[in-house]
Amino acid sequence: MELRHFRYFVAVAECMSFTGAAARLYVSQPTLSQQIRGLERELGVQLFDRQPDGARLTVAGSVFYERAQRILGEVDSAVADTRRAAPHLSELRIGVAGPLPDSIHFPVISSFTAAFPQVRIRCRELVIPEYEQPLLAGDVDVAFLRSPLDFDRVVGQPIVGDEPCVIATPHGHPFWDVDSVDVADFLEQPLVNYSPRISRRARLHWQLSGERNGAAPRFVGDPAATNAEITLSAGLNKVVIAGPATLGHGLAVSRFRVVELRGGPTCTTYVVRRRDDTRMMPATFCDFAHRIATELPSAHERPGFDHLSAADR
Structure with missing residues (x-):
């Protein structure tokens, strides 16, 4: 017991x-x-x-x-x-790079505040192109981030794994009317010209550089750094954007649709802290977040779905 x-x-x-x-x-x-x-x-x-x-x-x-x-x-x-x-447990600054799969940060942070009511929580949205830089600079203590990450500088614990890759397709693009696209077909497409302000690691990952055998993709448009700039460039230039499956949740432009990318890379969402941060609270939060995420049911088993007979309700 x-x-x-x-x-x-x-x-x-x-x-x-x-x-x-x-x-x-x-x-x-x-x-x-x-x-x-x-x-x-x-x-x-x-x-x-x-x-x-x-x-x-x-x-x-x-x-x-x-x-x-x-x-x-x-x-x-x-x-x-x-x-x-332990008076040093007073404040924790949390960075969130959303949208995250299943909005995983909500149950994690809610459970943490219930368990540690004396700790003041301050949340900050981490957007392109800053992403992990606020964590590395010490502006936040922990963060919810997707791979790829610089694990030489951060310590991460997975909380959601194997999120598939999709492509956001603007209206008028040849992929608009299909439900899925092979990686080989994606590699033939021109891409948004990502600004060098965006992490090189992230740019190479979502351009599928590992699948190109050293060949560089063809870029169109001016360098784009923010979500709004990237979306606008894709829409104006009729090019697709590769990203995690929840890309569609954050796409506020109606004339885009999300298409499955068969054989594309997957990514994992981590809760991370700086590797050189020896304070107890960031490590405690990461351990706590990993445990809560592990205990959560999968999306199809979330409360509100009918999985039991009437006798067990």
Whole structure:
């Protein structure tokens, strides 16, 4: 029996619903149901009467609920007292290079603020072309960033992996009417002329330089650095933009559509800190973010989807 079993049990008891408790805990309904049934097997008693309209505590469940509340209260008090004894835990500056897959930063930061209420959180959007520079310059303490990254200078823990590559296609381009494109066809296309202000590592990655056998792509238009400049250049010059799958979420121009790039590179979203940063809080946040992201259900299992029979809701 672990501490999380107590928290899962109390959440279901207070919500009187597996659905509500799953949303509150940021876990999937099947995971929550499995954990509660495992707890019942370990205790040798039934804790809930499962009904179509929710879950109610049994007599044994009510006894366990009182004890569980007391235990969790003592644990929370111990944690709070310990953290109050460490005055250096006061502020954390978080950089976010969005849009991120599944808006992963929301549950991570929300969970962190709940666990560390005495730490003031300050968030900053990291845009092209600055990207990882605010982190390296010390303007933010940690950041949510996608690969490719300079791992000689940053330490990263993955939180979302294998995000596929897509291409944003302007209206009037030959790819506008197709659902997917092979890498070989993409390599024949002219590209937006990315400004050297953008990280060379990122430029080479999304130009698929590794697939070109040393040949340079053909660029059109003036150098573009910001999201707005890149989008405008692509639209005016009728060229495509390669990027992660969530590229479409941040594309505010209606006359673009996102097309799958078959065989394209994938990228991973990391929570990162500077490699030379020896402070405890950035490392604590990165460890915490990695754990929360690992425990989150996949997108198709997020709360709000129907995965259980009525008996487990």
